[in-house]
Amino acid sequence: MLDYDVLVIGGGAAGFFAAVNTAKQNPGLRIGIFERGNTVLSKVKISGGGRCNVTHAEFVPNTLATHYPRGEKELKGPFHFFMTAETMDWFESRGIALKVEADGRVFPESDSSQTIIDCFLREVDHYGIDLKKNHAVRAVSQIKNGWKLATTQGDFSCCKLMIATGSNPKIWKMLENIGLDIVSAVPSLxxxxxxxxxxxxxxxxxxxxxxxxxxxxxxxxxxxxxxxxxxxxxxxxxxxxxxxxxxxxxxxxxxxxxxxxxxxxxxxxxxxxxxxxxxxxxxxxxxxxxxxxxxxxxxxxxxxxxxxxxxxxxxxxxxxxxxxxxxxxxxxxxxxxxxxFKEEFVTAGGINLKEINFKTFESKRFKNLFFAGEILNIDGVTGGFNFQNAWTGAYLAAQELSKVQ
Known part of the structure; x- marks a missing residue:
């Protein structure tokens, strides 16, 4: 028997959003989030000077996509299904009041990123998602009915695997080893x-x-x-x-x-x-x-x-x-x-976008392997666009991740 139905590698914005939305779609699933460090959502914590710039108030999909130097073409379709309005509704429906500033950036009214972090932690607790810290993944391999992971805390298996580790060179190398094409990283922003x-x-x-x-x-x-x-x-x-x-x-x-x-x-x-x-x-x-x-x-x-x-x-x-x-x-x-730029370190580079089915954010070559966030060769300009990429990819992936028999 597999250890998990769905396993998410990476305790950041995309990882949490994928796990929570998967659980919402199918509450009976055994879902886990593995984070290599001892803290989660660290980038959410520092975003927007500690206020968390959750998205940007641009509501036209094709216009929103123009704010991505890499990923503009690929995100146009996904944005028609989940973008700014859906993101704001997602947080507001969970009691997070949001505000739009004059330049279009969207923040919680509390002006504190902890508000967003607490929301995610409540959702994880509500759905019984298994959150494990200090679980660094060393290798992944495809098995007959899913995926096997070798971590610093032992081996684990799952039916469907989501990788949302951002610009982690060790994970990039690991994925390169199984045959995925990786675009070399260079700094952006x-x-x-x-x-x-x-x-x-x-x-x-x-x-x-x-x-x-x-x-x-x-x-x-x-x-x-x-x-x-x-x-x-x-x-x-x-x-x-x-x-x-x-x-x-x-x-x-x-x-x-x-x-x-x-x-x-x-x-x-x-x-x-x-x-x-x-x-x-x-x-x-x-x-x-x-x-x-x-x-x-x-x-x-x-x-x-x-x-x-x-x-x-x-x-x-x-x-x-x-x-x-x-x-x-x-x-x-x-x-x-x-x-x-401040504490926000964004890179261009990551998984070649030709590897991804952007209807589901699943690998075209490896069944039941999904990606979201900055691990993909997608990056946006400053102003909440990188988080919107994370929310959109994670949400669409969750619709498919939740389909476990």
Whole structure:
């Protein structure tokens, strides 16, 4: 007799969601979750600065899919069955009040990821799911009526197996050993390390709507830009790092970017500056930042344009304004390396998507073997999209996992 009907490897978001929804579909099943460490849901704990960004308020499947640099095509179908609205309903039906913030991110009203963790633990307890910690899986093998697992705590067997271990290189290697095609991992969602006088001593400054491009490539993005102690971050950079994950890795994270701080006004930037001369003639440039740019950033760009701090609009030359226009619309920065975005470490890479039936998230080659979450070569930009991938894949897999005779 098999030890479990359904066994889930990985005590994270996708693993718990798969186990709980499988149990809900078929409460009589013997279901287990094996976690290699002594804590579960650790990524849920730190998500969104400890608030847990559960999803993103985008309700059109095809539009939602565009937020995935890898997986856009494959997720369109699944999103028609389970996406944002279903995710929010799932949590709210279990007493978790949610809120949508101005940028579309969805959080529990408690502003605490523990609310989500406690919900999952209650569900696991309610359905009698066997949660085992410190059970690291060393090998999996297909047997006549299911799967056999070798773990640090002994051998176990199951009819159906779900693997939701995220970017775990040991598991990737183990799956490669049984014949699955694995796409090598590279980091995604990272910030840019830049040493430049224009960014010195102004961490925390935000430019609201910039356009950023990587020189020598077709990569570009737009959105808010944040100056950090080590360089640049915020959505404009994070989107670029996600969609350019492979290309930027190939450049060894040494490249140049060009930033347009005034993308809505770049065509007439110089003309606007020239028109300010009579309008602000007695004022100093340093005291009259334009385009809603933060004063500290404006001051840095004036320095880069070699406009002295005491210069008035009456005295500034056309050549100086041309130099300022260049800084505003086409400022070039040298990137030297990357840094992890907060505690969120996301990778591009994982199981080749050609291996997966996206109606059920089952392996095409191995019967009764399922996957969900970041173990697949799917990754989203920041804002709740990676969790939505986990919820969707786990939910659809659960519909099939629950069909045990």
């Amino acid at each position: 990272f910030t840019f390390n830049i040493i430049d006088d224009r960014l010195k001593d102004i961490p925390g400054v935000v430019a609201k709507n910039v356009f950023v491009e990587v020189l020598g490539t077709t990569l570009n993005s737009d959105g808010p830009l944040l100056v950090t102690h080590s360089g640049l971050s915020a959505p404009a950079i994070l989107k670029l790092s996600a969609f350019g994950a492979i290309a930027l890795a190939n450049l060894n994270y040494e490249f140049e970017i060009r930033i347009n701080f005034v993308q809505q006004h770049s065509a007439d930037c110089l003309q606007t500056l020239l028109e300010c001369k009579p309008n602000y003639s007695k004022k100093r440039l340093v005291n009259t930042p334009l385009y809603e740019l933060p004063k500290r950033l404006w001051s840095k760009l004036l320095q880069a344009a070699e406009i002295p701090v005491h210069t008035s609009w009456a005295d500034v030359s056309k050549a100086q304004l041309q130099a300022l226009s260049n800084q505003l619309t086409a400022a070039v920065f040298q990137v030297h390396g990357k840094s992890t």
